[in-house]
Amino acid sequence: MFGEKRIVDNRVFLLGLDYLYRDAMKGHEVGELLPCARRVAQALEIFPGDLPVEGYYTESPELTEYFCLVRALQNVPESSKPKVVSLPEFGRLLGVVSSSIFGRPIYEGNLLPKGQDPLSQALADSVPSWTMESLVTLSSMIAHEHDDCSLVGLAARSKDAVVLTATRESVVLYARTIFGSARKKLRYMWEVDKDLSEAAARFVQTFNRLFSEKLPAPKKRHAEDYWHACKKNKILGRCVRIGSDVTKKPVVHYHWAVYQEKVLTAHEFWHPEIWTTERYRLALEGNNGRPQL
Template sequence: MSNVIAIEVDNRRLLLAVDYLYRAHMKVFETHHLLPASKVLIDQLSMSVKQVPVEGYYTESEDLQAYFLNIRTLQQLSRADTQPIAHFDSYQQLSKVMFSAMYGAKPGSENGFFPQRLDALYVALDTTAPGEWQVETLTNKAHEFSVAHNDISLIGLASLIKDAVVLAALRESVVLYAAIAVGAALEPPTYEYVWSVTEDLENKVNQFIDLFNTLTSSNIRNASAEHTAYFYDAYKENDILGRYVYIGFDDSKEPMEYYHWAINYPEQADDLTVDAFWDTEIWTTEEYYDKKL
């Protein structure tokens, strides 16, 4: 009696796989290329690096933390401050990354130190009163923007499929790990990989992958049925439970309140959910684990 187990890669699993692959390659690129570039600018401008909460995977190594703090320091400057270093290769390299369509379809303010892109979730937040910020409302608005602007950024792709959990995970660019339990079988199972990704998402994911590979000299494979096992293996490596991201604030209140999304697995729930909450402080992932998990 044959024992065939179907292993499916659907829209959610593809995006979580792409996120995992993006992070793995991007951490190397940031450490070896962007960190040195940021140090050149910090030194040339004679700046002291500011200490702010370090978010996401940037806590994983001293180099990544240093890069995060360097960029946060530089982002506090204005466009006028670029005059001494605008011609530097380091500034041009970092600007190219910051303004890449990987990070949003809409150009942002021209007044910042780096050129800026705005993603679908930012636009959703920006066009909704803070009192109306709800997971479903913001997810739907982000979806509308993504469709209207052909947004191929990670956030745009997550918005396209209207999956709040994926949207929260990719917003912080964290990994998801999903354990799949297989019961005992009478004979060793064989696996049949099933590609269930919609054509529109597949095309846009490949645009993102092509852009990322070109920018970082990486070699992530194209999203297609022939690479189902490759993306499924990447998807299995992911773990987003407990990850959080600060995505907005309301400065009409005193003290100012910050809006957070986190990924949780409440008791009695069938799947991961997005835990949205306000606080007068910006949390860290460690705090979320300690207080809410």
């Protein structure tokens, strides 16, 4: 006999995928990619700078070090490439940061590329007229037109600003948990859009191949996995800077964040300082709804 139905729709699936990605990625960043970044930085004689630590990289000293090292390497001119091109550590780091799971790799005269996902493209195409509503719409169009299967590209297809904010915060630098079931068998209903699940399959396959991981395929048989992963995912307070207006003095930065009134809601704002998830969550404490910035 079946009891409660648990629906896995686009939002539940994508937030579940986001959680699984983050959980797996942290381990690879600390265990594999941090030593690579250290070796490349040593060869180039560069050191991590003092800068705001964004996303989940405040969660441990190792993640913070990795974030700061990669940020420093992203600012190294491409002319330094001959010094490290023969290092296997550089090859691995380059392979990860240029992966399609982060979007299309764009080189801007620097050693490491950055991923151009549909949200980045939407920002570039609509500067300086940025509004959340227009960017959500435009990024969705771009994701479909370019058949983008990056993590942010998948979120863009859903036209869900909350999911788009959460996933973009996850990749700001570029888990399989099953709960015990209740006595009555629960039904997990897979209601993810067909084109989204097909594009997501390519993201999952690329990620699993890149890191020898086993994220579950985005199919009906794994609906329960994605349901529980979504429920484990804590996205309230995630905040990510997605653009900057360099024509203003001082420079002002464009952010998206997630807060809650009655439901989770995406918040867009400009600020002369870079707001991180850690800072935004502190601002949420003691506030009902959107914080006063």
